Amino acid sequence: MEINLLLDKASFAKKIILLITFFAITPLTLIVCLISLVAISSTESVTTITQAEILEYPKPGVQIFASLPSDLPSISAEVIAADARPEIIYNYLAANNSPLAQYSELIVSIADNYELDYRLITAIAQKESGLCRVIPEESYNCWGWGIHSQGTLKFSSFEEGIETVSQGLRKYYIDEGYETVEQIMKKYAHPSSTTWAEGVLNYMNQMQ
Structure with missing residues (x-):
């Protein structure tokens, strides 16, 4: 009898514990579920606002479509290499x-x-005056x-100088048969100069 009584008490205690656990966990579970639902709802709301702002304020130069148009314009472009020579000079x-640097394009x-x-007149200027650093005043x-x-x-x-010297090299040298730097030296440089052409060619080779 005493054993049965003890078993009944133990069974009753287990039921009490289960009831207490149920009533304690159930509210917590409901609270967690409610918090999760609120968080999901807030995320969707933020996403919708962000997309609306993007559609309302597109970046300059960007065209936005609610759906893709049936015929998108085709884009073709011809790539043209920029002339690097002015930058080299x-x-x-x-x-x-x-001081000639600002006249490179000219x-x-x-x-x-x-x-x-x-490169020719720049190389000659280097040989004759150290690129205008040593020239007669004004x-x-x-x-x-x-x-x-x-x-x-x-x-x-300097603009007039560039024009005059370039024109003169064409008219009085190249057109008269002085077509190489060595040939130009014979008429351009002092007769005693033997390294003029070598120097000009060296400066030209530095401009690559």
Whole structure:
């Protein structure tokens, strides 16, 4: 009898524990579920607002479609390599602190106009005046052009000097058969100069 009584008490205690556990866990479970639902709802709301803002304020140059149009425009482009020669001349002149640096595009343009190597007058200026660092005062003559015992030819600007020297190289040298730097040296440089052509060619090779 005592054993049965003890078993009944133990069974009753288990039931009490189960009931207490049930009533304790169930509210917690419901609270967790409610919090999860609220969090999911908030996330969807934020996403909707963000997309609406993007559609309302598109970035400049961007076209936004609610759905893809039936015929999207085709885009074709021809890639044209930029002329790097003015930059080559500019970098060379700037590295040598030459006042001609700002005229790099003009130098190349005029060289093309007279069908000259775009590096030629820059190399001559390096040989004759250290790229205009040592020239007669207010002469703008970086090329030793027209400088002789009777006087010095002066230009009104570097632009005029670039134009005049380029035109002269074409008219009085190349068109008369002085087509290489070595041949130009025979007429351009002092008769005693034997390294003029070598120096000019060396400077030209530095502009690659």
